[in-house]
Every structure is written in structure tokens, then in C-alpha cells.
Amino acid sequence: MKKPMTKKQTGFTLVELSVVVLIAGLLLMAVMKGQTMLENARAQKLVNDVKNVEALIGQYENLKGRLPGDCDRDGVIDFQVHDLGAAATYALNANPTRAAVYDYSGADLSATASDPLGYCAETAGTAVSTNGNKWINDLRAAGVTSRATTNRLFAKHVAEDFIFVGNLTIDGEIYNAITIANVPTWMAKKAAVNLNGSESLSSRGQLRRLAQADAIGATAAVAFSGTWPADNDTVVNLIYFFRNVPDNVASGG
Template sequence: MKQQKGFTLIELAIVLAIIGIILGAILKGQELINNAKAKRLLNDVKGWATLEYTFYDRYGRFAGDGDGDGLIDAGAFATSQANFGANYIPPTSALLTPTTAYQNSDFDAPVATLEAAQLLPAAQNAPQRRTNVTNAFNGITYPASVYIDNVGTFNVIAVKNIPCFAAKVIDSNIDGSIGANVGYVREIDNTGALTGNNTWSCDANNNEQQLVSLVYFFDKRPN
């Protein structure tokens, strides 16, 4: 009877070491991809603010400020990405005048206004509009305004449904430190209300992949 030969301990150790190296490379590669996406999102957030200021320089108001009162009128937070374009507004010159009446529930308006000013690619349908607001993590980033009880309304760049680690990258780069309820970057819930917590919600269960949302007070911030 022919005797079967198994792996020696040295051979098994080599195989395990190779598997470990491969897994390490995969994890490192994923980490590099995530970091690249987070940096891209950070640049996109700053880019949206730059677009708003560029529009302001041209027209004396922010894109989405239909009545010229200094506040972005359109900005519904409790809406999904799929609803961008639901009230599709073709980019026309009428959007560039401060007398244009916007629906407060139609958060297409600020994006459509930037398109009309040729600061964003003009969307011809709802999918193209959603492409203009989709970020690196398949969440959404767009100009809006947020009301804070007993404080007032503030212009923001809203970023919804991104991994918590990416939110912290934005927070630390813009504010210089990580804090969910201080500075220009703050965590919000699905209704657009500030959470009021000093730590990010993902810290409670130590899950950096947890999806969170934030606002960047690009114009002025609450105290």
C-alpha cells in the first residue's frame, strides 16, 4: 500500500505566511482606495463651496437663493438620492435672476441654477441630475440650508450617507480636529437636524463604516 505524504509543518507555515501576505495586501489596497475616495470627497465638498462663491461673485447671491435674501431656499434633507430630478428644472436663464420662485421642497433648484450658469454640466434628465450630486461613496453632496432651533438658518453643503471614517477626514481637514458638534463640519440626522453630540455616532459602536451625514457651514457657522 502506497503511503500518502502530507504537508510538513514548514510547508504549512510557508503557505500560511503567503496567505497572510496576500490578505494584508488586499486589506492595504482597500485602505488606499478608501483613503483616496475620502480625499476626493473632501475636494468635492470644498469644490461645491467654491461653486457657490463663484456664482455669488457673478450674480451677487448664492445659487439656490431664489428670493435674494442670502439663504439657499431649496434644501429638503429627508429625501433620498433617487428623488434628485423628481422635480426636474431645465437649466434656463430664468434661474439666474433673484426673482425666480423656487419650491422650498425642491432641492434640485440650487444644482439647476449652477447648471444654468454653466458651472456644472447641464442635466437633461433626472439620471444626469443625480450624477451631478453623487459623491465618491455613492451618497449625495449638494448645496442647501439648515434651520437650527432658536439660532437661525444657515447655508451649507450637505453630504449624506457616507462612511463615518470619510466624515472624520472632512471634519479634521476643515476644522483641524474631530468633533461632531463643533466647527464648520457637523453631523446631522436624516431630517437635517444637528445631532448635538460631541462624538460621531459611529463611535458608540466603534464602526467606522457606519453611514452618517454631515453639513459644512461654508458661509457662516453657528456658535
């Protein structure tokens, strides 16, 4: 008598399932590590953008005895970053207006101070607070940076917005500063760790979070925020003080 044939069962064994889960886990870890490495690289690029601008400013000052964009030689870069020379705001949807602050014509520099591509006169210069191109024009005119790149491309940072250089008044004191428009919070935090030594409070140190998206406030309590957004993808505006630094404000502002 023939024995009835039993159908062989198919499927994964526990060992095979364990191997699949292990491989999936390793792939996920590799993807997450790759994402972290990419974020770290982009944050470092932002830091490099800011530090490069600071270094170029110092190089120009050593060469010319004044700051780039300081046409009247009073120690203050003329352009007003609190409202971008009244030409633009720091709002997320105002990127095209900020871009328009910088020349994109590809034309050569001009000795006429009022022109977008005008640079400061060597003597008897007059302050021009509404021309955001001046600091770059001075760098280019002195040979500190190349004339081949337009100002708009030169000032663009890694998060596809713009860096501005100029002055603002906080609590009655005038400061030279670099503003960085619209970067994601996760990038800002990593930059703060690099430049301030900590991300814990964004209103302390040289790099701070701006509290407003329009004009920067005239007091430290209004100008700077003491907290980061809860969502790390929320964009924030930053300011970096490369000389004197305003007093700190309390956390939670």
C-alpha cells in the same frame, strides 16, 4: 539478510511551513493595504465632492454677485435643507424620495422659476424654498457647470446618495450649508480629519454629524451629534458649513 525497507515520511518541514505562513501573511497584508487604500480614495472622493460644490458656489457668486439658488438676493440660499423642502427625509430607506428632489428628465433649463428646471431671475426674483434644483440650475444657466449632466447625477456623491445645498436655522441664526446624506461612519471620520483636522468630535468644525434622520433640529444641541457610532459601517448624515459656522456643542450629545 535484507534490511526491512522503511517508508519515507512525507509532509512539510518546519522551514517549508514557515515559508507558507510568511507568504500567507504577506498576501493578507497586501489585501489589507489595498482595502485601506481603497477606503482612503473613496473618502477623499467624498471630500472632493463637497469642496467642488463649495468652489462652484464661490465661482458663481463671483460671477453673479449672489449665491446660486438665492433668488431674492438676501444672502441665503432659498432651499430648506432641514427637511429637504418638506419633500424628503435623511432616513436610510428614503433614498428614492431624496432622489426625486432632483430633476432627472434631461430637459433643458426653464426661465419659469417654479419649474423643477427653473433658474433664478436676474432681477426681482422670489425665494422658492422647496425647489432643491435651483442651485444647480443657476450654475448650469451661468455656464459654471455643464448642461449635459442631469441634476440628479450631478448631486450624487461617492457613497451613492445625494448632496443638498440650502439653508437651515440653528438657535435662531440662518446658515447656508451643504448636507451629505447617508455615508458610512468610517468614510465620515476620514472626511472629518481632512476638513476639520480631527475626527474626535463630530459636532465641531465645518463638517458635523447630524443627530437625526428626519428633519434637522433647530438648536445645535438637537441638530448635531457629539459622537460617532461604534460600528464604522453604520451610515450617518453630515452637514458642511461653508460660510458662518454655528457654535459647538458638548461632546456626548
